[in-house]
Amino acid sequence: MPGGSDRAGAPHLPATAYAVLGLLAFGRELTGYELRKWSMNMRFFYWSPAQSQIYAELRRLLAHGFVTERLEARPGRPDKRFYRTTEAGMAEFHRWLEREPVEPLVIKHSVMLRLFFGHGADPDRLSDVLEDYARWLRQQNAELSVLRPELSEPFTYPALVAEWGELFYAAELTAVEKMRERLRDLRER
Amino acid sequence: MPGGSDRAGAPHLPATAYAVLGLLAFGRELTGYELRKWSMNMRFFYWSPAQSQIYAELRRLLAHGFVTERLEARPGRPDKRFYRTTEAGMAEFHRWLEREPVEPLVIKHSVMLRLFFGHGADPDRLSDVLEDYARWLRQQNAELSVLRPELSEPFTYPALVAEWGELFYAAELTAVEKMRERLRDLRER
DNA sequence: ACTGCCATGTAACTAGTTACATGATTGG
DNA sequence: CCAATCATGTAACTAGTTACATGGCAGT
Numbered sequence: 001m002p003g004g005s006d007r008a009g010a011p012h013l014p015a016t017a018y019a020v021l022g023l024l025a026f027g028r029e030l031t032g033y034e035l036r037k038w039s040m041n042m043r044f045f046y047w048s049p050a051q052s053q054i055y056a057e058l059r060r061l062l063a064h065g066f067v068t069e070r071l072e073a074r075p076g077r078p079d080k081r082f083y084r085t086t087e088a089g090m091a092e093f094h095r096w097l098e099r100e101p102v103e104p105l106v107i108k109h110s111v112m113l114r115l116f117f118g119h120g121a122d123p124d125r126l127s128d129v130l131e132d133y134a135r136w137l138r139q140q141n142a143e144l145s146v147l148r149p150e151l152s153e154p155f156t157y158p159a160l161v162a163e164w165g166e167l168f169y170a171a172e173l174t175a176v177e178k179m180r181e182r183l184r185d186l187r188e189r
Numbered sequence: 190m191p192g193g194s195d196r197a198g199a200p201h202l203p204a205t206a207y208a209v210l211g212l213l214a215f216g217r218e219l220t221g222y223e224l225r226k227w228s229m230n231m232r233f234f235y236w237s238p239a240q241s242q243i244y245a246e247l248r249r250l251l252a253h254g255f256v257t258e259r260l261e262a263r264p265g266r267p268d269k270r271f272y273r274t275t276e277a278g279m280a281e282f283h284r285w286l287e288r289e290p291v292e293p294l295v296i297k298h299s300v301m302l303r304l305f306f307g308h309g310a311d312p313d314r315l316s317d318v319l320e321d322y323a324r325w326l327r328q329q330n331a332e333l334s335v336l337r338p339e340l341s342e343p344f345t346y347p348a349l350v351a352e353w354g355e356l357f358y359a360a361e362l363t364a365v366e367k368m369r370e371r372l373r374d375l376r377e378r
Numbered sequence: 379a380c381t382g383c384c385a386t387g388t389a390a391c392t393a394g395t396t397a398c399a400t401g402a403t404t405g406g
Numbered sequence: 407c408c409a410a411t412c413a414t415g416t417a418a419c420t421a422g423t424t425a426c427a428t429g430g431c432a433g434t
Contacts, residue, residue: 078429106297106299109235167335263402
């Protein structure tokens with residue numbers, strides 16, 4: 001199928017492919033390297049794929065005809081590769097965005113997982129884990145509040161998501177505080 | 190290495206293995222099938238592995254000597270297999286819980302992802318996506334509030350996590366409402 | 379001189395999913 | 407009698423990671 005034009009309806013690529021395609025849909029010509037950095041800015045709400053995975057998705061998108069590749073020769077090392085969406089790519093992006101059913105939320109919340117198994121642990125150690133997590137949450141929020149004002153003009157929607165992210169991390173922080181209280185109660189009882 | 194006793198420090202199994210081991214650490218003898226149902230109760234904060242994955246992890250835990258297997262013959266079909274933690278398994282469980290560094294939070298938030306790329310979509314369609322998500326969030330919360338009171342005695346910590354889950358979904362719900370307002374503002378402007 | 383960033387590439391691996399098959403038992 | 411549940415098993419696949427290699431260029 002790759003290489004063809006996927007005339008026969010939904011190719012449902014993996015989510016990572018749409019993430020890459022979506023980044024290119026902002027209209028700029030980007031390299032795999034730049035895409036990787038962008039995808040790292042999405043880490044607040046979407047796990048960042050490995051570098052090798054980005055390159056793999058680009059090859060796949062190219063094979064589907066959803067992007068074009070422009071090569072720039074760099075003597076003595078591999079060509080630099082710039083990618084751009086095609087019309088077919090934009091169409092597929094819109095189809096995904098507007099018609100593809102939304103996949104369920106995926107969370108791997110390792111902190112909750114440990115608290116879930118808390119009966120096997122020292123409550124103080126659990127409280128430490130929660131405190132570490134709270135620190136990390138504050139860090140995320142700080143990074144987001146730096147990032148958000150930088151998102152203007154074509155990035156209205158990313159700015160919206162950044163705001164959502166801040167709400168998310170703030171809410172998580174208050175929940176963590178409540179859990180630490182609960183742990184204190186359990187210990188005192 | 191499998192088959193040995195992992196005397197030489199941390200074997201770092203994948204998170205799924207610890208989830209299974211942790212469930213067994215509640216002390217009951219369980220089948221793969223039962224473990225799968227339990228793991229589905231953890232879907233609120235930890236993605237549920239496929240059935241085949243649970244069985245694979247059990248084989249791995251067995252090979253590591255972290256669980257024992259008891260067979261029950263069932264004429265005409267495969268033996269029923271009951272699993273139980275060993276001392277080594279409990280030790281490994283505690284090591285993971287208390288000393289293994291906590292993995293970072295993994296989220297694949299498909300709704301945020303779509304909103305992030307919202308410039309390519311009809312705002313009404315985005316609002317619909319958010320509404321669907323809100324409905325799902327309310328559903329999760331309803332299920333949790335049924336589940337929570339059932340968690341007593343040895344399940345104090347799971348109950349705690351259920352409470353956290355409710356806070357999580359409720360907070361997410363208010364964030365979604367705010368995002369829908371923002372979309373309305375964007376459309377009216 | 380050294381560090382860090384730019385930029386691509388690949389091999390080997392592991393985690394995980396999908397989809398199917400088997401067949402008994404329970405409950406309406 | 408039928409559907410759902412119990413219970414295991416397997417093959418084929420795909421998504422994704424880890425770890426390494428290459429080498430130029432910019433700044434301190």
